[in-house]
Amino acid sequence: MGKKETEAGSEKQQTSGVIRTIAILETLSKHQSINLESLAKETALPKATLLRFLSTLVTLGYVYRDPSDLYSLTLKMFSVGSHGLEHIDLIHVANPIAQRLCEELGETVHMGVLEENEAVYVLKKESSFTIRMYSRVGKTIPLYCTAIGKNFLSDMSENELSSYLRNVHLKPFTPNTIRDELTLLSELKRIKAQGWAEDNEEHEMGTLCIGSPIRDYTGKVIAAMSVSWPLFRFNPEEKQHITTSIVDACASLSKLLGYTPE
Numbered sequence: 001m002g003k004k005e006t007e008a009g010s011e012k013q014q015t016s017g018v019i020r021t022i023a024i025l026e027t028l029s030k031h032q033s034i035n036l037e038s039l040a041k042e043t044a045l046p047k048a049t050l051l052r053f054l055s056t057l058v059t060l061g062y063v064y065r066d067p068s069d070l071y072s073l074t075l076k077m078f079s080v081g082s083h084g085l086e087h088i089d090l091i092h093v094a095n096p097i098a099q100r101l102c103e104e105l106g107e108t109v110h111m112g113v114l115e116e117n118e119a120v121y122v123l124k125k126e127s128s129f130t131i132r133m134y135s136r137v138g139k140t141i142p143l144y145c146t147a148i149g150k151n152f153l154s155d156m157s158e159n160e161l162s163s164y165l166r167n168v169h170l171k172p173f174t175p176n177t178i179r180d181e182l183t184l185l186s187e188l189k190r191i192k193a194q195g196w197a198e199d200n201e202e203h204e205m206g207t208l209c210i211g212s213p214i215r216d217y218t219g220k221v222i223a224a225m226s227v228s229w230p231l232f233r234f235n236p237e238e239k240q241h242i243t244t245s246i247v248d249a250c251a252s253l254s255k256l257l258g259y260t261p262e
Contacts, residue, residue: 024063028073033071034071062077090222091111093256094223095123097225097249097252100249101125101225101227109123109125109225114222117164119141119146121137142173146209146226147226148224150211154192155221165184174204174205197211197212207230208228211225211246212224219259227246
């Protein structure tokens, strides 16, 4: 069998696995609890196959198997879904604010949310200039060398930050990328005090970004919004005005989400 045929077969098998997993979860959602035999009939899956999938879902925490061998969904499914809804609501509320900021400063605006040890763009407002930022909604970015990411890091507890640093290598993307923990910790302390972060050619050469955190009603940073410039279009003399505009926009969004500064 050729390489292409092997890859096609593997892809087909993976797709089949996803379809079966969704079928099991959707069927479980219709029952408070159900036994293996009834679940096999409703999903039209062989018991051995079904048992294998259920075992994985139990291990991952999405399905519960009680002492009587009855299966049911756990609240983890609800948790995943509710987080998605939070992001949808956030995007809806943030959209006009991001648009106004884009129009005021004339440059590309991004909003990102935390996704494990990275951030992911969930909103983008494109600059009207011919030369623009290469990015897209759904793109993931590192935390330690981006304006959006640094805002998340500056909000982390000491334990959260220690865990992050244990699991992430400070890979140098450019000569300006922070490469040691002490320098990063010092910068995060400054970011926390001033309320905004900067990426000065740390992730991409020729690009400067300034971003500020977005907080929910508990005060937790749930997103961050940044504005990006090609370095040749950034005027350092306007930096104070630019920074104030970004911080004010994010503060307005935080207020709409219920945040009240102390």
